[in-house]
Amino acid sequence: MVNKQGQTRLSKYYEHVDINKRTLLETEVIKSCLSRSNEQCSFIEYKDFKLIYRQYAALFIVVGVNDTENEMAIYEFIHNFVEVLDEYFSRVVSLMIMFNLDKVHIILDEMVLNGCIVETNRARILAPLLILDKMSES
């Protein structure tokens, strides 16, 4: 998850990448996404990966997958993820994602496990998080 200024807002790796290489990778990835115009398609071939991205206001969500993955499904998954965030934060803005990093991580962990999409039902994704919130309130 990167904003238009190229600052990473959230990143998650499902394969080990050296910590100092991550920044470089992220910069390159976002650069290639930013350089594209609206009328271009949302898939980019990058090294051995395919990048699939969607833009929401100033925020880019980029997913890198290998070539066995279904591009369209990932494309929709991104939207699904944003919908979940939207539901949880009731009208999500990028600020909220920053301030609630841990929550976003929980949501992502509920949806993606070890690089596989495991849950897409909004209610089920948010259930554990809502229980937590209730606990901390009481």
Added chain:
Amino acid sequence: MPAVSKGDGMRGLAVFISDIRNCKSKEAEIKRINKELANIRSKFKGDKALDGYSKKKYVCKLLFIFLLGHDIDFGHMEAVNLLSSNKYTEKQIGYLFISVLVNSNSELIRLINNAIKNDLASRNPTFMCLALHCIANVGSREMGEAFAADIPRILVAGDSMDSVKQSAALCLLRLYKASPDLVPMGEWTARVVHLLNDQHMGVVTAAVSLITCLCKKNPDDFKTCISLAVSRLSRVGTPSSSLGRQELGHGHHPSWFARWAGHSARCVPFVSPEDAAVKGRLVECLETVLNKAQEPPKSKKVQHSNAKNAILFETISLIIHYDSEPNLLVRACNQLGQFLQHRETNLRYLALESMCTLASSEFSHEAVKTHIDTVINALKTERDVSVRQRAADLLYAMCDRSNAKQIVSEMLRYLETADYAIREEIVLKVAILAEKYAVDYSWYVDTILNLIRIAGDYVSEEVWYRVLQIVTNRDDVQGYAAKTVFEVRAPLEGVSGRGQWSLALLTPTPVHSPPVQFSLLHSKFHLCSVATRALLLSTYIKFINLFPETKATIQAVLRAGSQLRNADVELQQRAVEYLTLSSVASTDVLATVLEEMPPFPERESSILAKLKRKKGPGAGSALDDGRRDPSSNDINGGVEPTPSTVSTPSPSADLLGLRAAPPPAAPPASAGAGNLLVDVFDGPAAQPSLGPTPEEAFLSELEPPAPESPMALLADPAPAADPGPEDIGPPIPEADELLNKFVCKNNGVLFENQLLQIGVKSEFRQNLGRMYLFYGNKTSVQFQNFSPTVVHPGDLQTHILSGPLAVQTKRVAAQVDGGAQVQQVLNIECLRDFLTPPLLSVRFRYGGAPQAFTLKLPVTINKFFQPTEMAAQDFFQRWKQLSLPQQEAQKIFKANHPMDAEVTKAKLLGFGSALLDNVDPNPENFVGAGIIQTKALQVGCLLRLEPNAQAQMYRLTLRTSKEPVSRHLCELLAQQF
């Protein structure tokens, strides 16, 4: 839904994040971060024990700082402490920190493992899930060792919750991928298969992922899963989409279905054809999906159509993978065709990509071709470069003889406006298509010249080499090519210039009178690059040979100050050498030295190799994946300009050495004129090669593989630095040729290049042989790490002794001084008959650069011939005994050498058999007999050679008691005449 407050309880974190956001500059931000880091450090170091909440807060801050791209080198301990907390949030943050920041080989792993173990044993499903997630995220070997046995138990335990099962399955998948040896197979595997019937979709998809991976390694264990998977798939897909739509209605995302289909796709190879029922269900299911995709959209929402399309694409890829149902393939193709004009760019892109794979299937190739106009249109009008690239890929894939002309011309037209990024690739593709589907060569030449005119700068050297190879090999097009080149030469400059000269170099043309040709060539001389000029000079010297009337003009050109005193060493040297050559040498010498290039041996197109290289692993489309051949890149090793491994000697030192006596070790007489040409270019062998400049490489590329070619060494596909002793490169291209020279003789020069000469002396008796190899260092520099080794092909790993030949070698000294010769003795014992000769791999370091090449050792089965004399009567009796068809091998072939009875006799004797006179009624014919001696068995062998002087043909017949031996001997001997 409760509105979530900022920071939700962690005020400190929220303040910190807002501070960072408010920072005006990068420096201020770093300052703020450093301050916070110092703060956290002191808090962690402080005496006061922190409560769980503040630990959580600080660890969170560290996470955020890490996210901003700063290195975090502390706090791991606190995170590990959080793991043992009882509060979910604290535990969760701890795990989060560990999975984001701890890498596989941290020394903290043991502590973390302990915490995980406790959580796994806790029976609290949320904690277990967290622990499993953590194992999956880190996935290190230590973790695998600690938990590989536990996880399968959790996975199949009856009382595990769904979410735990799901996590356990994926966790196991990760561990299995990381270190398969750690995951024990056992009775749990059978129960995993039944997870496919689970009610919970998450468990099912997770199980599918796991099973797919396990299947690859142990297909037998998972046979049962296929029918289960297919029936599950049909249950999801078929019941008039009730289930599917229901799930959609719940805001449920269909990607699981897509995954599902995808995974089944990978299971398909395990579906054996006899499972007709399963297959039928699968096909039916796929059809339903295709039908559903045709239905008008139920809702206007874009997500729904996207979801539907995701399923469709997955289905299509399953169909493609299945690749045996023509109906489905054609339907898929038609449905994709509709997408080609869809207004969504994404869909157009994916449709083109899937079509590309469809085009490679024999069933749907024709169907894909019907969309050619749409695709061409896409290529022209598409606004997105990546979509255009896909369109070009598809055109390439769908091209065949019937539409090649149209496609190539469209691609050429597109090239004029193409994006720079994809130009080179298109150029390569056009070149390949033009060559592959060329009907007549004039079309080919026109196309290529057009290509060069349009995209001159993007035409790589490989394309040129290939064109030249083809033109050289086809006499009939040479004239046309040269003519066209001359006619269009005005607009051709730069790169194209080089090719033009080379064409002229190869092709004497009757189009213009020689002086006109020459003046045309020379008029552009001063505009050309150094490399081109060097070639041009070579062209001139060839002109002198072919058209003596131009001699005076050319000599004048060569003599001109701008050549003889050229600043460029290469040009200067060429000018001097050629000038002297033209004035000193007689016409005969000139004719030999400058003989026309012989045709090239056919081999894989270098362009194809380049395209493959360009695609790179993983990046290519599935089409290329299918056709990729890992070794193909090596075949054209000689094309790549190899970095110079030889230092350039002082240029003036040996300029006149050209006319010195022939090189100290005269090359074998059979070496062709091409070798001499190389020698001329490089100076005599006594002088180390000039640094191979690109055009030198170019020239030697044009040469047929010759033993003396300096590039033979460099072109050897083993340029890797110091390969291990185990891997022996393939023999050099001319190894077979070299071997043939030794079929009928035992002594001679086996191999020679600029650095090294290898001589052979050998003697054979019965099944034993002794061979002396003499390695002569031709340079003045010591060779380091000199190690020749003998290997029997196909037996690289095992020791020589287990092969058909037992070869004992003595080690030679690792250093060979400049000008010195070392000797190696090989004792050879033939244990049983064999077809392939052993390989001799020589590697050493010359001036720091590793050199390696592999030759075929001149040991062929006929070396173990024992001549047998016998009377005519005996001969015919035995001949009749060996009358089974497979015992006889016969070959009729054209004579390659003059048919001289004495020479033939000598060759047959050298081959090893006894010559029997007065056996054949026709005195012209030769009859021989012998026994091949091996330790295991003896193979009796009779041969008959019938020359036909009128037709310049031979008929060779061999009869032996062992079938492969007959054929092998026949082939060996046939090459000698």
